[in-house]
């Protein structure tokens with residue numbers, strides 16, 4: 001039996017990078033997948049790929065910073081697929097290089113809104129569907145910047161990703177009795193459009209690669225496999241945990 005047979009999963013920011021890799025992987029494992037993103041055309045392209053490979057998916061235009069958009073999207077997914085079992089709060093803004101002297105409060109608000117408020121809205125929005133289904137799983141995408149300091153980025157990036165980490169644990173403890181499990185995933189450098197400005201810069205890579213014990217950056221598909229494990233029943237006794245996926249970067 002496929003690993004997500006019978007499940008319905010909603011992934012945010014799933015038109016690109018790790019979200020798209022997760023959507024494809026979930027569909028391969030039998031889930032019916034709601035591919036949501038602020039960019040509908042790009043989400044539809046991922047859905048077309050999934051369907052061409054024999055999977056089931058629908059695309060939804062969904063700005064995760066809007067509480068109203070959450071309510072509308074979850075209602076549409078439940079109407080289309082009949083239920084919802086899995087939420088992957090993946091959409092997030094990258095940190096950009098910034099000094100403490102120049103950092104703008106507007107950028108702080110944007111990062112907190114997308115990286116923290118959106119995950120809070122998402123958890124709240126799926127609760128009625130999860131209760132109706134007898135439980136569910138949530139995977140919140142954080143970063144190693146929520147565990148250790150990533151220097152010289154806008155300070156709100158680490159603050160927002162650190163907030164994801166404790167938000168996940170808080171939800172895990174409070175929702176455990178409702179058979180809802182919540183875990184956070186903390187990628188190191190994974191080659192996606194969001195990190196391309198780092199990965200395609202040879203000077204940056206010459207500095208960063210020696211700090212990664214495995215000596216390379218990660219692939220979105222590698223993160224998708226971890227998210228798949230946490231979203232499915234194989235991780236049935238795991239909740240409130242944080243998982244670094246970084247080639248060993250945070251170990252030394």
Ligand SMILES: NC(=O)c1ccc[n+]([C@@H]2O[C@H](COP(=O)([O-])OP(=O)(O)OC[C@H]3O[C@@H](n4cnc5c(N)ncnc54)[C@H](O)[C@@H]3O)[C@@H](O)[C@H]2O)c1
Nearest residue numbers: 013015016017018038063064091092143189190192194195
């Ligand atoms: N790539 C990395 O190295 C890395 C490392 C650590 C953490 N992360 C985190 O992983 C997650 C996915 O990143 P990625 O690298 O795959 O990025 P990506 O840029 O490839 O994809 C992000 C997607 O989010 C969508 N998005 C942006 N704003 C949105 C909004 N308001 N509502 C809905 N969707 C929106 C974008 O359209 C895009 O499709 C993010 O939370 C990111 O912060 C990335």
